[in-house]
Amino acid sequence: MRTYIDRRLRWLIAAVVAMLFSTTDAIAASGAGSEEIFLALGWIVVVLLAARIGSAIERLGQPPVLGEILAGIVLSGVAMAGVHWLEPMRTSVVMKFLAEVGTIVLLFQIGLESNVEQFRKVGMRAFIVGTVGVFFPFIGGILVGQYLFPEQSINAHIFLGATLTATSVGISVRVFRDLGVGARPEVSIILGAAVIDDVLGVVILAVVQGLVTTGVFDWWNVAIIIGKSLIFLIGAIVVGGRIAPLLARWMAYLSNSTTMKFAVPTAFCFLLSYIAYIDDLAPIIGAFGAGLILDQVYFNIYRAPEIVEKIEHEVLPYVGEPSRTRLVEILDQYRLHHIEELIQPLAYFFVPMFFVMTGFSVDLRTFTSLHVLWAGMLITAVAVAGKLVTGFVAGRVHRSIVGWGMVPRGEVGLIFASVGLGLGVVTAEEYSAIMVMVMTTTLMTPLVLSWLLRRKTPAM
Amino acid sequence: MRTYIDRRLRWLIAAVVAMLFSTTDAIAASGAGSEEIFLALGWIVVVLLAARIGSAIERLGQPPVLGEILAGIVLSGVAMAGVHWLEPMRTSVVMKFLAEVGTIVLLFQIGLESNVEQFRKVGMRAFIVGTVGVFFPFIGGILVGQYLFPEQSINAHIFLGATLTATSVGISVRVFRDLGVGARPEVSIILGAAVIDDVLGVVILAVVQGLVTTGVFDWWNVAIIIGKSLIFLIGAIVVGGRIAPLLARWMAYLSNSTTMKFAVPTAFCFLLSYIAYIDDLAPIIGAFGAGLILDQVYFNIYRAPEIVEKIEHEVLPYVGEPSRTRLVEILDQYRLHHIEELIQPLAYFFVPMFFVMTGFSVDLRTFTSLHVLWAGMLITAVAVAGKLVTGFVAGRVHRSIVGWGMVPRGEVGLIFASVGLGLGVVTAEEYSAIMVMVMTTTLMTPLVLSWLLRRKTPAM
Numbered sequence: 001m002r003t004y005i006d007r008r009l010r011w012l013i014a015a016v017v018a019m020l021f022s023t024t025d026a027i028a029a030s031g032a033g034s035e036e037i038f039l040a041l042g043w044i045v046v047v048l049l050a051a052r053i054g055s056a057i058e059r060l061g062q063p064p065v066l067g068e069i070l071a072g073i074v075l076s077g078v079a080m081a082g083v084h085w086l087e088p089m090r091t092s093v094v095m096k097f098l099a100e101v102g103t104i105v106l107l108f109q110i111g112l113e114s115n116v117e118q119f120r121k122v123g124m125r126a127f128i129v130g131t132v133g134v135f136f137p138f139i140g141g142i143l144v145g146q147y148l149f150p151e152q153s154i155n156a157h158i159f160l161g162a163t164l165t166a167t168s169v170g171i172s173v174r175v176f177r178d179l180g181v182g183a184r185p186e187v188s189i190i191l192g193a194a195v196i197d198d199v200l201g202v203v204i205l206a207v208v209q210g211l212v213t214t215g216v217f218d219w220w221n222v223a224i225i226i227g228k229s230l231i232f233l234i235g236a237i238v239v240g241g242r243i244a245p246l247l248a249r250w251m252a253y254l255s256n257s258t259t260m261k262f263a264v265p266t267a268f269c270f271l272l273s274y275i276a277y278i279d280d281l282a283p284i285i286g287a288f289g290a291g292l293i294l295d296q297v298y299f300n301i302y303r304a305p306e307i308v309e310k311i312e313h314e315v316l317p318y319v320g321e322p323s324r325t326r327l328v329e330i331l332d333q334y335r336l337h338h339i340e341e342l343i344q345p346l347a348y349f350f351v352p353m354f355f356v357m358t359g360f361s362v363d364l365r366t367f368t369s370l371h372v373l374w375a376g377m378l379i380t381a382v383a384v385a386g387k388l389v390t391g392f393v394a395g396r397v398h399r400s401i402v403g404w405g406m407v408p409r410g411e412v413g414l415i416f417a418s419v420g421l422g423l424g425v426v427t428a429e430e431y432s433a434i435m436v437m438v439m440t441t442t443l444m445t446p447l448v449l450s451w452l453l454r455r456k457t458p459a460m
Numbered sequence: 461m462r463t464y465i466d467r468r469l470r471w472l473i474a475a476v477v478a479m480l481f482s483t484t485d486a487i488a489a490s491g492a493g494s495e496e497i498f499l500a501l502g503w504i505v506v507v508l509l510a511a512r513i514g515s516a517i518e519r520l521g522q523p524p525v526l527g528e529i530l531a532g533i534v535l536s537g538v539a540m541a542g543v544h545w546l547e548p549m550r551t552s553v554v555m556k557f558l559a560e561v562g563t564i565v566l567l568f569q570i571g572l573e574s575n576v577e578q579f580r581k582v583g584m585r586a587f588i589v590g591t592v593g594v595f596f597p598f599i600g601g602i603l604v605g606q607y608l609f610p611e612q613s614i615n616a617h618i619f620l621g622a623t624l625t626a627t628s629v630g631i632s633v634r635v636f637r638d639l640g641v642g643a644r645p646e647v648s649i650i651l652g653a654a655v656i657d658d659v660l661g662v663v664i665l666a667v668v669q670g671l672v673t674t675g676v677f678d679w680w681n682v683a684i685i686i687g688k689s690l691i692f693l694i695g696a697i698v699v700g701g702r703i704a705p706l707l708a709r710w711m712a713y714l715s716n717s718t719t720m721k722f723a724v725p726t727a728f729c730f731l732l733s734y735i736a737y738i739d740d741l742a743p744i745i746g747a748f749g750a751g752l753i754l755d756q757v758y759f760n761i762y763r764a765p766e767i768v769e770k771i772e773h774e775v776l777p778y779v780g781e782p783s784r785t786r787l788v789e790i791l792d793q794y795r796l797h798h799i800e801e802l803i804q805p806l807a808y809f810f811v812p813m814f815f816v817m818t819g820f821s822v823d824l825r826t827f828t829s830l831h832v833l834w835a836g837m838l839i840t841a842v843a844v845a846g847k848l849v850t851g852f853v854a855g856r857v858h859r860s861i862v863g864w865g866m867v868p869r870g871e872v873g874l875i876f877a878s879v880g881l882g883l884g885v886v887t888a889e890e891y892s893a894i895m896v897m898v899m900t901t902t903l904m905t906p907l908v909l910s911w912l913l914r915r916k917t918p919a920m
Contacts, residue, residue, distance in 0.1 A: 037557045041564070041743060042734040048727040052720055097497045097554045104501070260512055262808040267508040274502040283501060307767065307790065315779070315787045323778040330770050345805040348722040 039085075040094040044353075046086070047095075050075055051352030065174040066446040068352055072359020080364065095357060102354030103170050104287040105347050108269040110173050110191065111291015112340055113182050122185060126192025129390045133193055133406050134200040137164035137386030144382045148375045149430060155212050156430070159420040162208050163434050164383045166201040168410025169194035170284070170354065171442055175449045176405075186397050190405035191288060193390065198282050198412070199229040205416055212423050225280065232279040236272055236289050244268055244293050262342050265294050282412065294339070358410065362439050366432045375429070376436025383409060383437050384444075401452050408445040409438050499545075500554040504813075506546070507555075510535055511812030525634040526906040528812055532819020540824065555817060562814030563630050564747040565807050568729040570633050570651065571751015572800055573642050582645060586652025589850045593653055593866050594660040597624035597846030604842045608835050609890060615672050616890070619880040622668050623894050624843045626661040628870025629654035630744070630814065631902055635909045636865075646857050650865035651748065653850065658742050658872070659689040665876055672883050685740065692739040696732055696749050704728055704753050722802045725754050742872065754799070818870065822899050826892045835889070836896025843869060843897050844904075861912050868905040869898050 054071030055064035079086035089095050141161030142154075149156065172190055176182050203225050210221060248264050269290040276286030308331045319327055367373060387406040391399030417434045420426030426434075514531030515524035539546035549555050601621030602614075609616065632650060636642050663685050670681060707724060729750040736746030768791045779787055827833060847866040851859030877894045880886030886894075 034553075034556065036553060037560050038734070038737045038743065040557060041560075041730050041737060045727045045731045045734060048723045048730070052723045055719070093494075093496060093553055094557045096494065097500060097557075100497050100501075258804075259515070259808055262805055263508045263512045263812075266809065267505045270501050270508070271505045274498070274505060277498045277501060283498065310790050311771075311787065315783045315790070318783040319775070319779050323775045327771065327775045330767065330775070342805050342808075344718075345722055345802050346809060348719055348802075349726065349806060352723075 036088070036092055036094055039088065040092060040098075043086070043089050043092070043095060044098075046075065047353055047356045048349075051356050054356075063175045063178045063446040063450045065171060065178060065355055066443065068355035069359040069442060069446075072356040073362050073364070074359075075356065076360045076362055077364055079360075089357075089360065095353070098350060098353040099357040100283065100354075102350040102352070102357075103284045104269065104273050105343065105350045106170055106174065106354070107284040107288040108291045109340065109343060109347055110177070110182065110187075111288040112294060112343070113291075122188045122192055125393075125395045126189045127196055128393045129189055129402060129406070130193035130196025131200065132393050133167065133387050133390040134165045134197045134204070136389050137383055138162065138204065140164065140382040140386045141379070144378055145430075148378060148433075149427070152427070152430075153425065155208070156420070156425045156427075158208050158211070159416070159425050160379070160430065160434070162201070162204045163413040163416040163420070164379070164386060164409065164437075165197055165204060166409065166412035166416070167194045167197055167387070167406045168408045168412065168442070169405075171408040171410065171445055172405040172449060174351075174355070175446050175453075179450060179453050181453055184397075184401075186394075186401045186405060189394055189397065189402055193402075193406060195233070195285050195288075197406075198285060199226070201412060201416070202229070202280055205419065209419065209423070212425055228279050229281060232276060232281055232285075233289075236275060236286065236293075240268075240272060240289065240293050258342070261339070265290075265339055265343070266346070268294060358442065361414075363432075363435065366435050366439075369429070369432070372429055372432045373436065375433035376440070379433055379437045380440045383407070383441055398452070401449065404445060404448050404452065407448075408441045410442060413438055496548070496552055496554055499548065500552060500558075503546070503549050503552070503555060504558075506535065507813055507816045508809075511816050514816075523635045523638045523906040523910045525631060525638060525815055526903065528815035529819040529902060529906075532816040533822050533824070534819075535816065536820045536822055537824055539820075549817075549820065555813070558810060558813040559817040560743065560814075562810040562812070562817075563744050564729065564733050565803065565810045566630055566634065566814070567744040567748040568751045569800065569803060569807055570637070570642065570647075571748040572754060572803070573751075582648045582652055585853075585855045586649045587656055588853045589649055589862060589866070590653035590656025591660065592853050593627065593847050593850040594625045594657045594664070596849050597843055598622065598664065600624065600842040600846045601839070604838055605890075608838060608893075609887070612887070612890075613885065615668070616880070616885045616887075618668050618671070619876070619885050620839070620890065620894070622661070622664045623873040623876040623880070624839070624846060624869065624897075625657055625664060626869065626872035626876075627654045627657055627847070627866045628868045628872065628902070629865075631868040631870065631905055632865040632909060634811075634815070635906050635913075639910060639913050641913055644857075644861075646854075646861045646865060649854055649857065649862055653862075653866060655693070655745050655748075657866075658745060659686070661872060661876070662689070662740055665879065669879065669883070672885055688739050689741060692736060692741055692746075693749075696735060696746065696753075700728075700732060700749065700753050718802070721799070725750075725799055725803070726806070728754060818902065821874075823892075823895065826895050826899075829889070829892070832889055832892045833896065835893035836900070839893055839897045840900045843867070843901055858912070861909065864905060864908050864912060867908075868901045870902060873898055 050071040051068045054067035054069075054074075057067030057070070058064050075086060079089070138161040141164040142157045145152070145157030145160040167190075169191060173182075173187065176184065176187050181187070203222055206221055206225050247268070269287050272286035272290040272293075273283035274286065276289075277283045311327070312331060316324070316327060316331075366376075384407055388400070388403035390406055391401075391403035394402040413434065417426055417431050421428070421431050510531040511528045514527035514529075514534075517527030517530070518524050535546060539549070598621040601624040602617045605612070605617030605620040627650075629651060633642075633647065636644065636647050641647070663682055666681055666685050707728070729747050732746035732750040732753075733743035734746065736749075737743045771787070772791060776784070776787060776791075826836075844867050848860070848863035850866055851861075851863035854862040873894060877886055877891050881888070881891050
């Protein structure tokens with residue numbers, strides 16, 4: 001009892017000291033935008049801790065990612081409830097950047113863990129799944145738009161359909177990672193299909209935007225977009241696959257330090273993300289490709305981490321069987337995972353930023369209008385059904401897992417919606433309903449997927 | 461010969477493909493400030509690779525940090541020579557943020573490596589060194605200002621003096637780290653003195669700013685600033701030292717995963733950086749304090765990394781002497797360094813951002829005016845001499861190492877100068893001369909320090 005009071009007192013002292021420090025002017029405030037830089041230091045503390053507290057949801061058998069998103073939603077509520085210090089986080093370029101890097105690092109890791117061969121094997125199926133997963137939600141979105149908002153133009157309905165096309169693959173993929181089943185064929189199919197629906201989504205947006213602004217369907221523009229996407233996918237993988245080992249070898253020639261081992265793959269990941277961006281694709285596609293390429297070429301070039309080398313040279317020769325075999329096994333495992341180990345702390349830092357910020361972007365007030373809620377639920381139903389259909393064309397895998405893996409919608413849908421809002425074809429009400437759809441699919445997917453996977457995967 | 465051409469051809473193909481991708485509009489461009497986010501992905505590639513190429517200067521016996529700064533200067537030249545894509549990096553909030561986090565992570569590492577006891581031992585000496593190192597450059601700056609710019613007011617000279625006070629400790633500390641002599645008593649003295657001169661610098665700036673704007677010397681303001689700094693230094697270390705273990709234990713109760721092991725110290729580092737900032741101190745002081753605190757409390761709470769546990773349980777019991785002793789030694793070493801290992805990749809990512817951006821902020825055109833150059837050289841001489849004096853009050857350590865460790869001036873000096881520019885007491889010419897001083901001291905220090913350390917430290 002005594003220690004408990006003691007502990008609370010200490011926290012109180014801490015809180016009071018923190019209050020004392022609540023002025024913020026002088027040095028750092030000079031220079032453009034620099035206040036945001038320093039505020040972000042505080043936000044990072046809140047996001048990192050909120051993510052870890054939220055992920056304790058694991059104890060209730062739920063995937064940590066759900067806890068991170070919920071922690072973000074709670075923070076959003078806290079900000080609205082009067083903690084104004086958190087409010088500017090919504091528009092902060094720095095926080096958006098950290099969240100973006102979070103998705104990049106996550107997809108890079110997935111790429112590193114993925115096997116190119118397996119990915120090639122599912123290529124055709126992923127293409128079909130992606131195409132079907134764009135077609136049905138698009139058509140479904142147009143129809144539900146006509147039913148819900150009959151007073152609006154056909155262009156508005158087409159826009160609504162477009163917002164339902166792109167999968168926010170980061171959320172599903174995180175669930176697979178959390179449960180340690182990242183190597184399942186369903187994951188490759190979902191990732192491949194997400195690349196396809198991202199490309200198709202960009203094409204649709206360009207077409208719809210052209211339709212709304214010029215009233216003309218521009219075939220030429222569509223051809224250019226498809227062409228650029230193809231150049232990226234083939235170019236990045238073929239050319240990148242050739243450059244990466246050369247670059248790594250040249251860098252290894254400059255120095256074989258761990259710094260270099262870290263910098264080359266990281267720079268390569270950001271390079272492909274950037275090339276994807278200037279090619280009008282989502283940067284995460286580039287990051288995923290970078291991981292896929294490096295997975296193959298990297299291990300032949302660099303040496304093992306220090307602890308492995310030390311034990312190998314100084315201890316292993318004197319160890320007898322059967323411990324020797326086990327020791328070699330442990331060391332080899334560790335040697336192979338070294339790049340992942342080097343990247344992992346970046347993931348610890350950046351990945352929660354994305355999921356907490358996803359939750360933070362939720363506007364709880366959306367839930368107060370009944371018509372918005374109703375429209376949101378109906379759109380969600382169409383969004384879910386439209387992607388579940390894809391399971392039937394995925395071949396001999398677990399259909400529901402593929403289907404649900406494609407369900408989450410995220411930032412791409414919201415970006416489409418905000419473009420529509422800017423053009424005046426999407427109303428504020430419709431935007432809120434789309435927001436409800438994004439939230440619902442984001443929160444449902446981890447729950448359903450982890451339930452499906454636990455039911456179907458034999459316990460470890 | 462054939463492979464050489466082959467290799468060049470591949471690079472050519474890569475370059476052409478990259479050119480093809482040079483349009484940048486569609487999706488990503490929507491949303492406020494988001495273009496910067498995606499451009500930054502490309503800048504990160506350039507900065508990471510430039511840093512690694514620059515650090516190959518190590519082969520010539522020079523410290524890597526010098527190579528990173530030089531790489532930044534080269535990039536700055538490249539940007540001015542017509543690669544406009546790099547130009548917005550100068551004002552990018554995201555890049556400034558990455559550089560700031562770079563200094564924070566670096567000082568956090570130094571704190572983790574520092575020994576609190578050793579730091580306490582040098583406390584008084586650090587205080588004297590810091591005070592002397594503010595006094596002489598301040599007076600020297602006023603005098604050289606009167607000589608160089610006699611037409612200006614005394615306030616302008618006082619401002620020039622103020623810009624010479626604050627040490628940019630990151631550069632010296634990096635040299636010590638690069639050479640593996642971070643545990644020398646000189647390092648503790650320099651770090652302690654840098655805290656003191658940062659506090660004094662803030663006090664002087666507040667006083668000078670008050671003098672210029674109101675014409676009155678405000679004792680009350682000075683007292684508040686000194687009080688707040690004291691509260692931070694004592695509060696952070698005493699209260700922080702009590703909270704950190706509680707927080708860590710509570711977090712460990714939620715989950716004992718590596719994610720948690722990473723998140724708690726990282727969040728604590730950012731928290732203390734942020735508190736330092738709202739207390740009008742440099743965030744790096746908070747980061748250093750966080751490292752110092754965690755160094756003591758952390759190891760008792762968390763378990764060893766996986767590889768250590770595996771080998772310990774499955775192999776160690778079956779290993780005979782003398783290999784057993786050696787294995788235990790290697791494992792213990794690795795266990796102790798686990799937090800540093802977890803933070804290290806963050807350092808690989810963020811730290812080069814700071815040093816390359818420091819080089820990148822150099823405006824090469826500064827060197828074209830003879831009067832500016834002359835003024836810059838004279839101010840540099842005063843800046844160097846004013847800090848070298850501190851070696852004589854540092855007690856029984858290597859005097860020149862302490863003195864030179866205090867020489868580099870960086871962003872704080874430039875911030876002071878830009879405040880003066882804003883108030884109209886510092887002229888554009890004077891600002892350029894201060895820039896020359898910052899550049900010269902930044903580039904000289906690594907050279908001189910590594911020479912001094914190599915001469916005095918017995919070869920490993």
